[in-house]
Amino acid sequence: MQQTSKPAVVLVSGGLDSATVLAIAKSEGYDCYALSFDYGQRHRYELEAANRVCEAIGVARHITLPLNLSTFGGSALTADIDVPKDRPEVEMEAGIPITYVPARNTIFLSVALGWAEVLGAFDIFIGVNAVDYSGYPDCRPEFITQFESLANLATQVGVEGTGHFRIHTPLIDLTKADIIRRGLSLGVDYSLTHSCYDPDKNGHPCGHCDSCVLRAKGFAAVGVDDTHQ
Numbered sequence: 077m078q079q080t081s082k083p084a085v086v087l088v089s090g091g092l093d094s095a096t097v098l099a100i101a102k103s104e105g106y107d108c109y110a111l112s113f114d115y116g117q118r119h120r121y122e123l124e125a126a127n128r129v130c131e132a133i134g135v136a137r138h139i140t141l142p143l144n145l146s147t148f149g150g151s152a153l154t155a156d157i158d159v160p161k162d163r164p165e166v167e168m169e170a171g172i173p174i175t176y177v178p179a180r181n182t183i184f185l186s187v188a189l190g191w192a193e194v195l196g197a198f199d200i201f202i203g204v205n206a207v208d209y210s211g212y213p214d215c216r217p218e219f220i221t222q223f224e225s226l227a228n229l230a231t232q233v234g235v236e237g238t239g240h241f242r243i244h245t246p247l248i249d250l251t252k253a254d255i256i257r258r259g260l261s262l263g264v265d266y267s268l269t270h271s272c273y274d275p276d277k278n279g280h281p282c283g284h285c286d287s288c289v290l291r292a293k294g295f296a297a298v299g300v301d302d303t304h305q
Contacts, residue, residue, distance in 0.1 A: 081107045083136070083197035084244075085188045088112050090125030092291060093203035093247055095269045096259035098133050100246050101201045103262055109195060110138040111188050115180070116146025117153050121279035125270035132268055141187065151177040152273070159274040161284035168286050172211050175273055175286065181214035182223065189227050189241065198233075201244040207251050220245050252294030260300070267303035 084106035088094045101108050112126040123140060130138040149155030152174045160174060181204065188200050204215040213219065220243050227241040228234035234241065247255050259266065271291045272281035281288050295302040 081105050082199065083107045083109060083192075083195045084199035084201055085109050085111055085192045085195065085197055086135075086201040087184055087188055087203065088126045088130060088138070089203070090122035090127075090129060090269060091203070091271050091287075092252075092259070092266060092269050092294075093205060093255060094126075095129045095133070095264050095266065096255050096262070097201050097203040097244075097246060098129060098135070099259055099262040099264045101199075101244070102133055106199060106201075108133075108135045109191065109197065110135040111184075111191060112138070112140040113184060113187075114140055114142045114144075115154065115177070116144040117177075118159075119153065119270070119273050119275055121272075121275050122270045124279070125268060128268040132265055139191070143183070143187070145177060145180070145183075148178065151175060153177055159282075159285050161274075161282070163286060163289070168290075169211065172213065173286065176212055179214070181212075181219070185223055185227075185243065189231065192241065193231050193233060196239075198239045198241050199244060200227075200241065201246070203247050204245050205247050205250065205252075205255070207249065215248075217245070217248060220248070251297070252290050253297035256294050256298050256300075260298075 084101050086098050086101050086108045088098055088110040110130045114123055146154040152159045154177055192200055206216050224243045233239040271287045273285040273287050274282045
């Protein structure tokens with residue numbers, strides 16, 4: 077297939093962060109191949125948001141891959157475990173929260189790596205953030221550095237030296253407010269996104285989970301209304 081720009085695989089969950097990352101990759105001239113996962117998450121409304129975001133920003137292709145991590149459970153997002161609500165910020169920053177999905181980013185990046193190798197792409201974008209989600213071990217710079225090393229050891233192109241994989245994490249050191257500012261500067265329509273971990277049956281956000289609280293804090297800091305529904 078003829079390509080007009082460098083291909084990149086972009087992980088798109090449908091949330092605020094991944095929408096911003098997709099817009100950044102697009103603005104940098106990449107031909108974006110979006111990858112989402114239907115992993116048995118309780119907040120599956122984010123997949124509808126991922127479709128909206130990809131359509132609005134524009135991608136070469138968007139794949140939603142079934143990968144049912146609820147078979148394992150172990151997280152409030154994939155098992156019958158209550159999602160924490162109204163936690164103070166100091167509690168959010170202490171320890172690994174129950175909303176952590178075991179090895180999720182390792183799994184997602186591994187699949188993205190496989191698709192990238194097929195596409196002849198050497199760039200993978202992911203919206204990890206070590207500021208607001210410091211409790212997640214797979215959102216840290218150390219993890220990304222080690223996975224990038226793995227990517228270049230575990231692939232044909234890495235071994236043959238025909239290319240070098242790079243994991244792009246443009247949001248990793250940004251606050252939620254900084255992320256929103258960056259996205260707005262790129263024209264991201266955040267009303268298309270979904271962040272809530274525990275939406276109601278109609279997909280409306282709870283307004284009380286960690287993700288909702290951090291989102292609200294970010295928009296308040298920027299001084300703009302969040303039209304998220």
